[in-house]
Amino acid sequence: YPPIVAIILLHFIKVDGKPVLPYKEAISAVPFSTLLFMGALLELGTALANGDIGVSTWLGDTIGMFCTGVSPFMFIVVLAAMSVILTNFMSNSVTCAICMAIAMPLSTSLYSGLISPVIAAIMITIGINFAFATAPATPPVAIAADSGWISAGRLFKYGAAAGLVGIAVMLAVGLPIANLVC
Numbered sequence: 001y002p003p004i005v006a007i008i009l010l011h012f013i014k015v016d017g018k019p020v021l022p023y024k025e026a027i028s029a030v031p032f033s034t035l036l037f038m039g040a041l042l043e044l045g046t047a048l049a050n051g052d053i054g055v056s057t058w059l060g061d062t063i064g065m066f067c068t069g070v071s072p073f074m075f076i077v078v079l080a081a082m083s084v085i086l087t088n089f090m091s092n093s094v095t096c097a098i099c100m101a102i103a104m105p106l107s108t109s110l111y112s113g114l115i116s117p118v119i120a121a122i123m124i125t126i127g128i129n130f131a132f133a134t135a136p137a138t139p140p141v142a143i144a145a146d147s148g149w150i151s152a153g154r155l156f157k158y159g160a161a162a163g164l165v166g167i168a169v170m171l172a173v174g175l176p177i178a179n180l181v182c
Helices: 001-013 023-028 032-049 055-067 072-087 093-106 116-127 139-145 152-182
Strands: none
Touching: 001 023, 055 093, 072 093, 072 116, 072 152, 093 116, 116 152, 139 152
């Protein structure tokens, strides 16, 4: 609502008898298709993360079966990569909820004493902040993709490369620091 209030106020503030920002001009510049797309993604993501629906519980149980015999370090690598990949296709908060629903039970049961749940949470929290490769990642990325200044392919190419570098730095720098602190 604050942007709409600002648009209305800027319409009524006049300089030399003309509005600073005419309402019709401001509204015509808003990428409504992008905003509707983002709204739909947020609702879908919220439904996926809803504990009553059970998708996150099902994911945790299913992934837990595949984690038997996987080293703790590899589990953290997969967790970090999963958080970066998922956050580029759904909202950060939904990705966080799904990844935490998977990581917390596994770090307190299968990896009990091997992985601190705090370290898993830190890796997820860092990973969900690399949301810049696709339009659904975050509203600013969606607006950039819809602006025409960068193609979706180029955005994905550079965003994915930055995400891979982020995963490497997260594991090479963040994980040792997290192990020292936790």
